[in-house]
Amino acid sequence: MDLNFSSPKKFNGISLEDSGDLVVFKDIENTPKTKMNDRYTKTVENSPLKDAYIKPKKLEIDIKHNIENYNTQPTHRKYMSRIPLSPANECISLKKTLFKKIEPPSMLTQRASSVSPSRTIGRRTFLTEEKNPIFPLNSEQFLKEFANGISEAEKREIIGYGTVYYFNAKYSKSKYNPIAREDFDVIIGDHVKYRYEILEYLGSGTFGRVLKCFDHKLDEPVAIKIMKKNPKHQKQGESEAKFLEILQRADPEDSKNIIRMKERFMFRGYFCIVTELFSINLYQFLRKNSFQGVSMTLLKRIAIQLLIALKHIHSQGLIHCDIKPENVLLKQEGKSSIKIIDFGNACEKNLVFHTYVQSRIYRSPEVVLGRKYNCKIDIWSLGCMLVELYQGTPLFPCENEQDLLRRIVIAIGLPSVSFLRSCSRKNIYFTPDYKLIRVKENKRSYCPSPRTLLQILEGADSDFSSFIERCLTWDPQDRITAEEALSHQWINPNKEQITPLRKTRSRFFSETHKF
Structure with a gap:
């Protein structure tokens, strides 16, 4: 279903601007x-x-x-x-x-494809004065054609791959360093695996870099996540690829709104994951709309798709651990279909957990306080993200974890004593009588003043407010599951409403806390 919002630029589009004289x-x-x-x-x-x-x-x-x-x-x-x-x-x-005539080397060719910038070579047509090779080429044909234009290390690589689908001699020899740095060196027009042409640098993180590329074997644009060259991040990439394979096998019809992995491989010491390429993420969508928030109709569509994805993830014994607007992509600009990406921090329910997961402003209380967590941390992040989409700004825009807990207490009240007793880090943030430790407020802080959840959701649909309250609870046992959420009155008004919150929690919203 089409949505009405402006789109001055095509984020999935490919610039065809010529780089001539x-x-x-x-x-x-x-x-x-x-x-x-x-x-x-x-x-x-x-x-x-x-x-x-x-x-x-x-x-x-x-x-x-x-x-x-x-x-x-x-x-x-x-x-x-x-x-x-x-x-x-x-x-x-x-x-x-x-101009004085300067004869080009035979391996320098000009791309004639309209898919990528004209400064790079293409899969099918090459414009040179002396030779006109056509890709794909097997290793023998390629080495015969380009023997004088590539390094010895590249020759060994090509023999190993067997077939070359894309190559740009402009970036050969001097650009290829077998002992490369930790981050992959991004050169627009260069290749990955002699198959993928680098079109655009999409972004980076602690894990490595993400590139927009063109697959010259299958003639389609893709995204490639290239992990940093070290054992830690290689292991993280292998773990992400394993989780994506598990989720894809359980979703052969691609109906669970989760990114699909096309291929995984090692390239010059970097672990690479090739996935589908989609449009902008939800944070970019908010920014394009001046952080005005989205309509309740669109918000519900997004929430339903996210819950379907989370239900599938949790049913496979996995926890995403990093639900946030940046990790949710619109499949097409101007459409409401979405997909969840980035399983780099995901983990299995029954294995040893990471001690530092989730982005801070979407981090659940049990993670902050050192309590053993489960898939309910994704539901907390979902609640935070839906409120952000509703109002246009983050629910808990904190500077540190102490500030985060202060804002949570103001929003939903103090946690129960039984919950705090099960947390290993409670003494860092709470006094012996279970009151939040006061910290001096930073007067230079750019974060807005905290508000109660009732103030934040004032004027919102009552069913939506009820849904958010079920997502944002101190104790994970009180928190709604993805499966239960799909039957909530806000999501599915035709279904019988699920069991309401325990009455003991009503005091959280009747008290006013000042810190």
Whole structure:
């Protein structure tokens, strides 16, 4: 179903802007000169340009030009892709005077595909003056064609892969360092695994980097998550790939709103995960709409899809551990369909847990207080995220965990004594008589003042408020499950309402706490 919101840019679109020559005319004191990449300077003697202008009489032609790209340009735009407004004919006729013919190496080719930037080579068509290879090529054909343009390490790689679907000789030899740094070196137009063309840098995190690429084997855009080159992050990537495989096997029809993994592999020491490529995430969506929040209709659509995904994740014995707007993608810009991504912090219910999970403003109380947690931490994060989508700003915009707990107490009241007794880190944040330790408030803080949940949800649909209250409870045992949430009155008004909260918790919303 189409949604009505502005979309000035296509985030899934691919820029086709040409990167040709830029010719600039300006006054100088001496003879006209042409500068090519600040390395070649030639004086134009007796050129038509000297007589073409009356004012100014003397010109400088400053051509910002990449020599390698110049030699690989198709003939119809080899010399000037942007012609000066005046005098055009003289500039065109002057091209042989301005440029000395430099023969390109045979491996330098020009992409003719409309899928990616024109400065890179493509899968099917190559424009060169001497050779016209067609991909894919097997290793023998490729090495015969490009033997003089690649390093020995690349030759060994190509023999191992067997088939080359994409290659850009411009980034060969000097760019390939077998002993690379921890983060993958992103070069637009370069390849990954001699198959994927790097189109765009999408983002990074503690895990590594995410790239937008084009798969020249299957002719489709993809996203590639490249982990940092170290044992810790490689293990994290392998764990994420394993969880994605588990979830995909249990969802053959792709109906559970979870990102699909296409391939996983090691490339030059980096663990890579290839996934579907979708549109913007929910945080970017909020930002595009000036953090105004979304309608209740759209909010409910998103909530239903998230609950279906969480129910599937939890049914497979997994916990996502990082539910937040940045990890929820719109499948298409202008549509309400979503998918959950990033299982890098996910874990199994019955194994040893990470001590530091969830982004801070979506972190559940049991994680902060050192209590053994389960899949209910995803429900807490879901509640925080839905309120953020509703009002446009985070529910608990905290500076640290102490500030987070203070805001939670103001929003939903103090936790029960029985809950605090089961928390190993309670003494850090609470006094011996189970009152929150007061800390001096940072006057320079940019975080807004905390409010109660009733104040935050004032004017909201009563069923939505009830749903959020069931998501945001101190004790995970009181918190709603994903399966129960799908039967809640707000999500499904036609179903019988689930068991309400215990009456003992009503005191949390009747007290006013000041810290």
